[in-house]
Amino acid sequence: MEEPAPRPVRSALAWLVGVSQVLGLASVVLTGVWMGHYRGGFAWDGSAQEFNVHPLCMVLGMVFLHGDAILVYRVFRNEAKRNVKVLHGVIHLLALVISIIGLVAVFDFHRAAKFPDMYSLHSWCGMATIVLFCIQWVMGLMFFLFPAASSWLRASYLPIHVFSGLVLLVMAIGTCLLGITEKLLFNIMKTYSAFDPEGVLANILGMVLVCFGVVLGYLITREEYRRPPNPEEESLSVHFKTLTEGGSPASP
């Protein structure tokens, strides 16, 4: 049952959103420190420093911004729905652009170093995540921002879109953990088991990413943090469909 959010719910939501932002930013900073301090920094010349752009972009785009794009529906739960939708789409687009830069970085580095592509579980999971993310973004655009589908179809697709978004966030985080493990075993296999500081830092990054996913998942799935239904908006939405499609407002 939906009802206006009482004070403790709003307060818990604010705290959890705060925690999620600390975890999300911490994951980006830890990735930057790992690549910057332990792996020689960043460049765009086909070197190992170009590879370093890859983890930073993927954690920033596919995890932090992806998570925050989902979170706008909880943070701005009392704002006009159309504005929140546009923000959701724009942050996702930014996440996609940054992730594509990250992808180009790793393929470029592989080509320069003559390393083969797409053989590891990390690359399979990552490619599946990116491809599905693109499909999800285009479907979202068609269904919700420039609705090309009927109200009934949109209502049927919405729970699938929400579920897929969370699955993709989890897949992105899982892929990051696989990438962390690969990178450590490629670079510091001999010292990793002696609790090398670089290995410990990367492990902490992995756990921070897991915690970010858990907090995001909790915020997204808890009933009381959902956007309260707005009958006025719903009727406006139906009215908009009636005007553009010439259908009946009484259609499902």
Place this chain on the structure above:
Amino acid sequence: MEEPAPRPVRSALAWLVGVSQVLGLASVVLTGVWMGHYRGGFAWDGSAQEFNVHPLCMVLGMVFLHGDAILVYRVFRNEAKRNVKVLHGVIHLLALVISIIGLVAVFDFHRAAKFPDMYSLHSWCGMATIVLFCIQWVMGLMFFLFPAASSWLRASYLPIHVFSGLVLLVMAIGTCLLGITEKLLFNIMKTYSAFDPEGVLANILGMVLVCFGVVLGYLITREEYRRPPNPEEESLSVHFKTLTEGGSPASP
């Protein structure tokens, strides 16, 4: 709004449960084939063959049985709730016992081979998952099977228990993927990038585990597959609490 499940919902549920079982069994079989055919089979003598018991037990216990223990609430959604609860607890206990055998196997192998423990991201994620799984099991036993808490406390804890169960399943799957990557890089780093059949098999295992998680997640989170509320059971449950606690049936 809850209502008796219509025929298409029951049919989709049956199909999805079927698909989940095929994926779950496939993941166990693929692990068995990987360890049996490519890694020299199984033993209990501190050798690499003892290590091979670890992935098989973890995939069987922490993923397949863990997932099926959650699924009983969807498969037996019209059976008496108490029986389903007992089944849920028993399958989880079996999952825990098998997982502990798997844990003993890897620690035993590490001790015999003088390998250090608990340095990798896989081990950190895995230990966190097992410890939280134990806490979740004990809490579930206390709250729901031998209810030591008030009805209000049980009702408040239920969504956290459900959310944590799904998080733990996802963490278990993520930890398996990390284990697959570690094992491949330890054993076949040089041939992995040439699409060595062992590497491809292990990658497919990883993708099957991801698909199992996605289907399970969908089955668990979709509103229409939930157990329909049974007012008779609810009142009996309150009545049981009243009898055992001497409280009022009207208490929350």
